[in-house]
Amino acid sequence: MIKGQIINSISGFYDVVTDQGKYRTRARGNLRNKRQKPIVGDYVEIQPEEATKTGYLMSINERKNSLKRPLLANISDVLLLISAREPEFSPKLLDRFLTFIEEHHVDIAIYISKMDLLSDDEVTHLKKQLTYYENIGYPVFYSDQPLSVLKTYFKTKHLSVLAGQSGVGKSTLLNQLNPNAQQETAEISQTLNRGKHTTRQVQLFELESGYLADTPGFSSIDIQMIQIDDLRDCFVEFRSKAHLCQFRSCQHFNEPNCEIKHLVETGEILQSRYDMYLELREEIERSRTPEYVKKQRKRRK
Ligand SMILES: Nc1nc2c(ncn2[C@@H]2O[C@H](COP(=O)(O)OP(=O)(O)OP(=O)(O)O)[C@@H](O)[C@H]2O)c(=O)[nH]1
Numbered sequence: 001m002i003k004g005q006i007i008n009s010i011s012g013f014y015d016v017v018t019d020q021g022k023y024r025t026r027a028r029g030n031l032r033n034k035r036q037k038p039i040v041g042d043y044v045e046i047q048p049e050e051a052t053k054t055g056y057l058m059s060i061n062e063r064k065n066s067l068k069r070p071l072l073a074n075i076s077d078v079l080l081l082i083s084a085r086e087p088e089f090s091p092k093l094l095d096r097f098l099t100f101i102e103e104h105h106v107d108i109a110i111y112i113s114k115m116d117l118l119s120d121d122e123v124t125h126l127k128k129q130l131t132y133y134e135n136i137g138y139p140v141f142y143s144d145q146p147l148s149v150l151k152t153y154f155k156t157k158h159l160s161v162l163a164g165q166s167g168v169g170k171s172t173l174l175n176q177l178n179p180n181a182q183q184e185t186a187e188i189s190q191t192l193n194r195g196k197h198t199t200r201q202v203q204l205f206e207l208e209s210g211y212l213a214d215t216p217g218f219s220s221i222d223i224q225m226i227q228i229d230d231l232r233d234c235f236v237e238f239r240s241k242a243h244l245c246q247f248r249s250c251q252h253f254n255e256p257n258c259e260i261k262h263l264v265e266t267g268e269i270l271q272s273r274y275d276m277y278l279e280l281r282e283e284i285e286r287s288r289t290p291e292y293v294k295k296q297r298k299r300r301k
């Protein structure tokens with residue numbers, strides 16, 4: 001029996017990378033009976049068949065975390081791509097994305113693409129805007145920096161996920177980081193066209209150390225599934241200062257002696273971030289999904 005990690009899943013086959021190479025495996029019957037469905041990112045044990053580099057997937061280790069869209073386990077961080085232009089940079093959109101991703105309890109870094117479309121003044125302005133985000137703890141990268149800066153960051157990560165709206169440059173960046181990516185994608189599509197009932201989960205691409213996941217479908221921002229009481233914790237700078245509020249359960253809304261509201265007044269917390277918090281609260285309140293249903297769905301995760 002050997003240990004490895006699933007890096008690809010196509011039509012019931014799981015490609016598992018181990019110290020001894022890659023094996024194309026199938027889930028063993030007992031896994032299926034237990035209704036344990038392996039997903040990309042899972043650490044597993046396999047029974048290898050050396051001659052054919054195939055094997056059986058015998059067991060799945062407990063997951064550190066998991067995402068639903070894309071379906072992935074054990075991710076180390078999300079690299080959120082936002083374009084400086086085309087589509088135009090919007091702090092509101094950035095805040096929405098951050099909130100939505102924070103809800104999954106993963107590390108987040110920000111990458112600003114298409115910096116070449118800005119004038120020098122616009123570059124200065126945008127970078128100034130983003131220092132706030134760096135100060136609250138998000139690493140920020142820019143497409144006008146050498147790629148080596150981003151590569152150094154990835155050296156500390158094992159399984160990263162690229163996220164962002166359509167057209168921001170995810171594929172472009174992926175191809176810069178891994179020049180084989182385009183070819184790998186083409187090969188996978190070819191395999192898929194040949195199969196009949198093909199379902200593709202998500203594809204991992206190799207980086208110098210670790211993997212990067214391309215994410216079809218991570219572009220929608222489904223704020224509605226966040227429970228209203230959890231929303232405040234999706235704002236990192238609120239989270240780190242909330243212990244200074246008078247009430248532990250403070251929602252930073254209309255409670256007295258709220259440190260967060262105080263910090264908004266002094267300018268230490270960005271007014272636009274606080275406004276977004278209120279906006280999202282309202283959106284969640286207006287959503288038709290009752291809180292008890294969300295709680296149930298959350299429990300099932
Ligand atoms: N000027 C400029 N254009 C870029 C940059 N990055 C990407 N683009 C262009 O933006 C367009 C969209 O890029 P993609 O890499 O396909 O974007 P994507 O995020 O993968 O889009 P989806 O596949 O729809 O999710 C393409 O025409 C790219 O050539 C950049 O840094 N500068």
Ligand SMILES: [Zn+2]
Nearest residue numbers: 245250252258
């Ligand atoms: Zn408060």
